[in-house]
Amino acid sequence: MEQVMQDGPWLIRNNPLFLKQWSTNTELKKEELKKIPVWVKMHDVPLAAYTEDGLSLIASKVGTPKILDNETTKMSLDSWGRSGYARAIVELDADKELEDSVTVAIPNVEEGGYLKSNIRVEYEWKPPHCKTCNVFGHGTDECPTKVKEPADKRDHVKESVDDQGF
Template identity: 55%
Template sequence: MESTETIDGADVVIPLSSVKQVTDRYANILYGYFLGKRLAFPVVDFFAKSNWVKYGLSRLMMNANGFFFFKFKTNEGMDNMLEDGPWMIRNVPIILKEWSASVKLEKEDIKAIPVWVKMHDVPLAAYTEDGISLVASKIGVPKMLESYTATMCAESWGRSSYPRALIEVQAGADLKRSVTVAIPSLDGNGYSKVEVKIEYDWEPLRCSSCCVFGHEDNSCPKSHQVVLNGEAGKMGDDFQSLRSSNQVSTSNPFVVLKDDNGDQGGITVGRVEKKVTQSNGKQDSDEEEVVEVYNETNEFMTSGTRPSSSRAGASTSSTKFSNG
């Protein structure tokens, strides 16, 4: 089949009719991803089927690059699901966006992300929604209270070990580790001070140079580019030195691919089915899951959802702040 249209810089142009056909099939689709290491497909599968069926979730799949796709029966149900977010799976936020034919699947730089936070040693006098909100505001932007915490704030009775809140933190600042709270005395003569310790259920990777979440300083693409450029310059100098001293080997470079019997080893042509084995003898779970993905993708639009996994995802009932 030949392309009937040509575009500068492109080898193939997909017909508009094909794009429309796929777009119709992928109506009411969200795609999602995790910052850093993704969660396993069975965990996401179980969570989605347990929590999003009421919104009309009908199918889900994952591609080889770790992006998850969620198909809903109606656009209204999909919008309601997004509105009830943000969503956390095992305390890790999943970034959800609406799919379209023109979207480029890539993990964007995230400057703000919600995380569940525990506040230890909060004085009882601060156990009100306003008091907890004031403390949370020094950590980031308060979004909602855990249901147990909301009950404690309303009744001033219950588990008082720590309140728990969903707070949006910014990548431009270090994560807060403590907040000092001043409690005024009833007679108006001074204040008592208490240090509230902050614990994060999950901490996103943060780059202080880029001021984004998703990678750390030691894996920053900018710093790697500088290193690579320096290494490339050094290799160029070394290569010139070798050429000037006539030490460059001109033998067949493909000889190193042959094994002791003269056969070419170490190269597998076609789909790789072999699973990666780590130094400790355990199989790499991510590689195994990616192999499983190909069957899921082929059946995504023609079959029902996969059977629910026995591995559970975590969900937490909660109450949104009035200013959230």
């Protein structure tokens, strides 16, 4: 049971499933999610940065790195068989924008100095994000705090604008 709780986040048909330990004191209410773990793929990672520490530093530009997937860990330790991307679970913060790419400086061993490298970030699932509440779980358009005008009031405003010749 503990293994199932720790191995998430789980995606079933591209829908996230969040598990929480149940007890008799558990309240059945929807929690506001300020942080959420998501699988990300980091594309075009330079060979010099394809280590556990290097990948962790890159992932920290996206969110809080939690764990690399097994294949990425194997490749970073063996230093061979590198795939086209590195995959990790990163905890996203609702207060921050999602990054589509990150720029890192890699030490240039041959010539000295640094080389800039642009790493493309792909999210396996992008959670709905409300910029009004700064939470995950619903979009800004569906925000429960957003005041909605009644339909008849909108029609009345439109009619009065039309009457004025606009």
